[in-house]
Amino acid sequence: xxxxxxxxxxxxxxxxxxxxxxxxxxxxxxxxxxxxxxxxxxxxxxxxxxxxxxxxxxxxxxx
Numbered sequence: 001x002x003x004x005x006x007x008x009x010x011x012x013x014x015x016x017x018x019x020x021x022x023x024x025x026x027x028x029x030x031x032x033x034x035x036x037x038x039x040x041x042x043x044x045x046x047x048x049x050x051x052x053x054x055x056x057x058x059x060x061x062x063x
Contacts (some may be wrong), residue, residue: 008059015055019048 003011022045030038056063 009061012052012056012059012061015048015052019045019052022048 023042026038026041026045029041055061
């Protein structure tokens, strides 16, 4: 069963929030502790950001 447009937009919003939180966490860790810790924490942030970007592109949502 396909999703409605509203469900797709809600899913995109959730993925964007997760990606933003991961990015904010990696920046905070890099500033508070040390830059190598921030670089390691940026790996999941990049992954979540890529998933969000891919989801928006596949569903034709403008950036």
